[in-house]
Amino acid sequence: MYAPGDVRVVDRPDPRITKPTDAVIRLSATCVCGSDLWPYRGAEPINGPSPMGHEYAGIVEEVGAEVTTVKPGQFVVGSFFASDNTCAICRAGYQSSCVHREGVGGEGAQAQRLRVPLADGTLVATPQVPDADLIPSFLAASDVLGTGWFAAVAAQVRPGKTVAVVGDGAVGLLGVLAARELGAERIIAMSRHGDRQKLALEYGATDLVAERGADGVARIKDLTGGLGAHSVIEAVGTQESMMQAIRATRPGGHVGYVGVAHDVQLPGDELFFSHVHLHGGPAPVRRFLPDLMDRIWHRRIDPGKVFDLELPLERAADGYRAMDTREAIKVLLRP
Amino acid sequence: MYAPGDVRVVDRPDPRITKPTDAVIRLSATCVCGSDLWPYRGAEPINGPSPMGHEYAGIVEEVGAEVTTVKPGQFVVGSFFASDNTCAICRAGYQSSCVHREGVGGEGAQAQRLRVPLADGTLVATPQVPDADLIPSFLAASDVLGTGWFAAVAAQVRPGKTVAVVGDGAVGLLGVLAARELGAERIIAMSRHGDRQKLALEYGATDLVAERGADGVARIKDLTGGLGAHSVIEAVGTQESMMQAIRATRPGGHVGYVGVAHDVQLPGDELFFSHVHLHGGPAPVRRFLPDLMDRIWHRRIDPGKVFDLELPLERAADGYRAMDTREAIKVLLRP
Numbered sequence: 001m002y003a004p005g006d007v008r009v010v011d012r013p014d015p016r017i018t019k020p021t022d023a024v025i026r027l028s029a030t031c032v033c034g035s036d037l038w039p040y041r042g043a044e045p046i047n048g049p050s051p052m053g054h055e056y057a058g059i060v061e062e063v064g065a066e067v068t069t070v071k072p073g074q075f076v077v078g079s080f081f082a083s084d085n086t087c088a089i090c091r092a093g094y095q096s097s098c099v100h101r102e103g104v105g106g107e108g109a110q111a112q113r114l115r116v117p118l119a120d121g122t123l124v125a126t127p128q129v130p131d132a133d134l135i136p137s138f139l140a141a142s143d144v145l146g147t148g149w150f151a152a153v154a155a156q157v158r159p160g161k162t163v164a165v166v167g168d169g170a171v172g173l174l175g176v177l178a179a180r181e182l183g184a185e186r187i188i189a190m191s192r193h194g195d196r197q198k199l200a201l202e203y204g205a206t207d208l209v210a211e212r213g214a215d216g217v218a219r220i221k222d223l224t225g226g227l228g229a230h231s232v233i234e235a236v237g238t239q240e241s242m243m244q245a246i247r248a249t250r251p252g253g254h255v256g257y258v259g260v261a262h263d264v265q266l267p268g269d270e271l272f273f274s275h276v277h278l279h280g281g282p283a284p285v286r287r288f289l290p291d292l293m294d295r296i297w298h299r300r301i302d303p304g305k306v307f308d309l310e311l312p313l314e315r316a317a318d319g320y321r322a323m324d325t326r327e328a329i330k331v332l333l334r335p
Numbered sequence: 336m337y338a339p340g341d342v343r344v345v346d347r348p349d350p351r352i353t354k355p356t357d358a359v360i361r362l363s364a365t366c367v368c369g370s371d372l373w374p375y376r377g378a379e380p381i382n383g384p385s386p387m388g389h390e391y392a393g394i395v396e397e398v399g400a401e402v403t404t405v406k407p408g409q410f411v412v413g414s415f416f417a418s419d420n421t422c423a424i425c426r427a428g429y430q431s432s433c434v435h436r437e438g439v440g441g442e443g444a445q446a447q448r449l450r451v452p453l454a455d456g457t458l459v460a461t462p463q464v465p466d467a468d469l470i471p472s473f474l475a476a477s478d479v480l481g482t483g484w485f486a487a488v489a490a491q492v493r494p495g496k497t498v499a500v501v502g503d504g505a506v507g508l509l510g511v512l513a514a515r516e517l518g519a520e521r522i523i524a525m526s527r528h529g530d531r532q533k534l535a536l537e538y539g540a541t542d543l544v545a546e547r548g549a550d551g552v553a554r555i556k557d558l559t560g561g562l563g564a565h566s567v568i569e570a571v572g573t574q575e576s577m578m579q580a581i582r583a584t585r586p587g588g589h590v591g592y593v594g595v596a597h598d599v600q601l602p603g604d605e606l607f608f609s610h611v612h613l614h615g616g617p618a619p620v621r622r623f624l625p626d627l628m629d630r631i632w633h634r635r636i637d638p639g640k641v642f643d644l645e646l647p648l649e650r651a652a653d654g655y656r657a658m659d660t661r662e663a664i665k666v667l668l669r670p
Contacts, residue, residue, distance in 0.1 A: 088562060089586050097586030097610045099562075227423060227434075242603060251424050251432030251616075257607070264603025268577060268596030271613075275432045278606075278613040281586075 002049045004042035007317040012051070015107060015115035020064035023119035025076060027058040029139045030109050031307065032319045032331045034169045035260050040320050043262060051108025052316075054080035055142040057135065060123075061113070069120045075130055076123040077141050077293060078116050079285035080104055085121030095121070095286035110316055112335040124289040126297055136304025136332055137296045140174065144330065145292055145303040146285030147258045148174030148235065152182055153288075154256030154279040155231035159183030164220050165205075166245045167235030168196040170306040170330040171258060173203055175233040177301060180204030184231070188223060190216055190244075196329060199305060213240060220248040228253060234280070239264050251275035258283055307332040337384045339377035342652040347386070350442060350450035355399035358454035360411060362393040364474045365444050366642065367654045367666045369504045370595050375655055378597060386443025387651075389415035390477040392470065395458075396448070404455045410465055411458040412476050412628060413451050414620035415439055420456030430456070430621035445651055447670040459624040461632055471639030471667055472631045475509065479665065480627055480638040481620030482593045483509030483570065487517055488623075489591030489614040490566035494518030499555050500540075501580045502570030503531040505641040505665040506593060508538055510568040512636060515539030519566070523558060525551055525579075531664060534640060548575060555583040563588060569615070574599050586610035593618055642667040 001007050015024055030053050038044040057077045060070050070076055083090050083098035090098050102117045116122055130138060137145075148171045157163050163179040165172050168191035179187045180203060188207040189200035197208050209219045220229055228250035234241055237259025245255045246266075257280030271278070295301045309328035311319050319331035336342050350359055365388050373379040392412045395405050405411055418425050418433035425433050437452045451457055465473060472480075483506045492498050498514040500507050503526035514522045515538060523542040524535035532543050544554045555564055563585035569576055572594025580590050581601075592615030606613070630636045644663035646654050654666035 088560070092585075092587045094587035094610055225423070237603075239603075250427075252427045252429035261603030261607040266601040266603060266606070268572075268574075268599025268601060271601070272592070272596040272616045275429055275616040276614075279611075281607045281610040 001039060001046055001052050003046060004040060007052070007320045009314050009316050015113050017062055017064045018115065019117065020066040021118050021120065022064045023060055023067055023070060023116045023123060024062045024113055025056065025058040025116060026061050026113055027056050027109065027111065027335045028075070028135050029057060030111070030313070030333050030335065031055050031139060032323050032333070033143060034171065036320070037324055038260065038262065040324060051106070051111070053108050053110030054103070054105035055139060056109040056114050057138045057142055059129070063119060067119045070123045070125050074125040076125045077138050077289060078104070078122045079146060079289070080143055081282065082117040082122040083286055084118050085286060090121065093284055093287045095284040096282040110313065110333060112313070122286065124293055126293060130297065134296060136307045137302060138293065139332065140303035140306060141289060141292045141296060143285060144170040144306060145174045146288050147171045147283040149178040149288050149292060150283035150285070151175045151233040151235060151256040151258040151280065152178035154254070155233050156254040156277070157182040157184050157231045160185050161230040162186040162188070162224055163231045163233065164188040164190065164229040164248050165233045165235065166190050166241050166248070167259060168193060168200065169235060172233065172235035173199050173306055173329070174303050175235055176200050176205050177203040177303060179233070181301065188220060188229065193326065195308070199329070202305070213244060216244055217247045224250065230254070231256070235259050237261050237264070242266065246271065246274050246276055249274070249276045253277070254279070256280055306330045310334065336374060336381055336387050338381060339375060342387070342655045344649050344651050350448050352397055352399045353450065354452065355401040356453050356455065357399045358395055358402055358405060358451045358458060359397045359448055360391065360393040360451060361396050361448050362391050362444065362446065362670045363410070364392060364470050365446070365668050365670065366390050366474060367658050367668070368478060369506065371655070372659055373595070373597065375659060386441070386446070388443050388445030389438070389440035390474060391444040391449050392473045392477055394464070398454060402454045405458045405460050409460040411460045412473050412624060413439070413457045414481065414624070415478055416617065417452040417457040418621055419453050420621060425456065428619055428622045430619040431617040445648065445668060447648070457621065459628055461628060465632065469631060471642045472637060473628065474667065475638035475641060476624060476627045476631060478620060479505040479641060480509045481623050482506045482618040484513040484623050484627060485618035485620070486510045486568040486570060486591040486593040486615065487513035489589070490568050491589040491612070492517040492519050492566045495520050496565040497521040497523070497559055498566045498568065499523040499525065499564040499583050500568045500570065501525050501576050502594060503528060503535065504570060507568065507570035508534050508641055508664070509638050510570055511535050511540050512538040512638060514568070516636065523555060523564065528661065530643070534664070537640070548579060551579055552582040559585065565589070566591070570594050572596050572599070577601065581606065581609050581611055584609070584611045588612070589614070591615055641665045645669065
């Protein structure tokens, strides 16, 4: 990305092993993230041309001398933050705050090849190279599925609970899927777009609410005996969406927020009297990868459906455009 | 309280049963709360002369026709919010957000007698009238002990964890006691006042940190291998104390905040990347009362030590002054 709205596909040197804990993978697929739209829309600064992309799945080509858990030829998925998976923070399940974490986005996963640091702690391999039709689902596990899943876990989704989901992008939709898998009794998807409503219903939504803001909150209250939802997933990251999530949650309920916060200020007094639990942040996808990849491998879940447009990597700019204009929910790029 | 700094003891009509669910109690003791200092210091508006006080323990004098669980002659403790203890929110343990909640502070517990609404759902009786020396501890259960306890529970204090406590008022000190009772391995009290440090150590603090703000956070990191505490109790309610609590918590850790928020705005991006769990609000003291009263009855805990000044109710103004100037941690008033 050269500037807001200006995405170009250019030749760059192939990534190489630079540390003995690195791996280099050949991407089977990559994609454009909702968070990539923040700089694309000028809502986040870009300092000169920046490699983009942080979602990846592919075949290991080479590993450093110290890598022991993955080997060339294996199909692997990793998260946007590389982690050692051994420090106290990782062991507590917060690999995206690993004391040795490194972003993989710096080198850009919207590419043919990617160097992944801390390969042993970051990458998870499938039993065998998967069938081609499963690739989109495994790619989804790299971020949007893991993020929606974390949001549902952070929102303490459990059997019998009513869950509301704020945001109908890929993460929100996969939050619906996660809520269903975690046993939610009722799942209210807040969406005003027909194609996304349809997918939300496929993924397990039991109710749709098209209203937003105060009206949206009032509808959630109507649907929950005036109390609010037990669990609310926030998957947008704006002031409005955060307040909508907090206000739609009953006292003692849980908000799981994973939309990357932009210009959000939470009023302490309202939060205090809301009595909600608040938890979120950059999803520790690595915590969930073995379980999620197992569910995909056995075709129990189909998160790849969020990719409703597939383009060759060369057409990345068209992919950004389609997501920016909401023509596509999420764009898969084939290197 | 007639105005900031202006507290007077005046004659008012005795409270009476106004609803069949009410009880009237004769107070054995009442007290001044840290939160009473907000209006006293002009940091919260007062609309004309206002009855003050919301902490109470005493003997039931009269009950309404529908009250079944307490009866005249019993010694009872209740919380600052009356609750039905039967609605979905109460059953989830959030009695201070009960759908029928009523503040008892409106009539003022700094008095000889108090009408308590929803007596069945609010009051808890002791097996017999307790010995006089236990009265201060039972009075503490009405708010500051229950609030410190809730903060520790909200901060997920568990055996083996390191807990930091921001705030050395009565609530913070009883947060230390709660952390010890809940099995914390290490309890770091942040305090710069000798008398409070001493009580913190008696209540189970293993470390004292006198620094505040960024320096205080740095000390907590030093004491925890650079990671931060697992659990942090926030018992002040200012912007500085909230940020200190959030920054002193390790990723994946828990902040339990019970200081009544005043002019607090939490920056969404910092909260997002902090990876902390945030929970708090007005403590649902009623959830904990049976357990806490049992511990006091059997003399396993001595929360009444936070009262380091006792005055007759007539001298309430002196009590406010002593707390405002920090001459006293907490002032007990004898009606």
